Amino acid sequence: MNFDERLIFLIKERKKTPWGKSLGFTSPSITAMFNGHIPGPEFLSAIHRAENVNLNWLLTGQGQPYVVSYYQSAEALNDIVQTMLDDEDWMVYVCAYQKQATLVLCQPGAYEFKGKMVDYTITEVLVGPGSEQLADILRKHNERVPVFVPLLTELEREQITCGQVGTYKMFHSIEPLLTPLADPDISELEFGSTTPDETPVSLPLMRAVVRLVESSEQEAGLSNPLTTDQKSRIITAVYRQAVRLNVSPDELTSDDVETAFDVLRD
Structure with a gap:
């Protein structure tokens, strides 16, 4: 795929001009991008923020389409989650909760583009070993900000974990994968328990x-x-x-x- 083809892949069923306008772009700049012109850093930064897209993939086709942060140890994952949840009111979706944890954190955000503020959804995808400490962190956070465990198929969980799903499909498409449910109950959330035939993802x-x-x-x-x-x-x-x-x-x-x-x- 070329740059413009990857852009088309990125926006899915959305129309080109409304999509670009929602990011603060002008009609000529939108047309140029979809004709294969690679825009400047300010444009790329806006696309990255709004879509959680991996800019290396967008520019070169290398790597996974969307940004995922992988952690090799439970301690490293726990530390980053604790720090993020202490600092800000992230809404959390627990997308995988066996020995491997896949968490999607989101909150409203805004960036400045050409002197105008543009609203978007800040998205962070974190993957690493699950632990009881992580479950405790999430249960405590749920007392202040909802933590949800969405109903996902195995394929959908793997797509999120592998960086194949972006902000739009998660939250803003006609049928988003992640939707908040009323009165989330994660009191019995446990990491590390697997069925006899189940092994954590390497x-x-x-x-x-x-x-x-x-x-x-x-x-x-x-x-x-x-x-x-x-x-x-x-x-x-x-x-x-x-x-x-x-x-x-x-x-x-x-x-x-x-x-x-x-x-x-x-």
């Missing part, structure tokens, strides 16, 4: 799979770019196969995704 392996799928997509010669759903399904299938075969991140090869892309070509 973050190094998942990141390696995402990189492999993205590089393979560029080499596959597909007639059309992968949709978010297609890419997420391929990532999930390749990851599960790697786990089943006990393949390490360093052992992954393009052969591991070739079958999936062959199916799409057909």
Whole structure:
């Protein structure tokens, strides 16, 4: 995908001009961007804020489309969550709550663009090992600001965890993935309890799979770019196969995704 094609992927079903206007852009600048012109830093910063988009992906196609912060230890995740929740009134969505925690934090925000203030939703996606301490932090926060546990499919949880879902699809689309429910009850929220057949996601392996799928997509010669759903399904299938075969991140090869892309070509 080129820059303008990634922009189209980013805005989903939204119209180009209304989308750009909502970020503070003028009609000529919107037209230029969708004709392939890469805008300046101020424009890119606005897009990044409003969409939680990974600018490296937007500019080069490398990496995952949306920003996710990964933490290797429970202590590191607990520290950042505690600090963020102490400082500001974040609304929290607990999107995965087994041994691995996936948290989406959001709050209203505003940025200045060309002398005008533009409202947007600040979004932070945090992924790392769950713990009882994290559950305690969230329960305490829930006394002041609601903490929600949305009903998500396994695929939707994986899409959020892998950086395949942005602010728009989470909160502002016609059917958003994350919606606040009345009277949230997280008193029994626990991390670290898994069913006998369930194992936590290996973050190094998942990141390696995402990189492999993205590089393979560029080499596959597909007639059309992968949709978010297609890419997420391929990532999930390749990851599960790697786990089943006990393949390490360093052992992954393009052969591991070739079958999936062959199916799409057909």
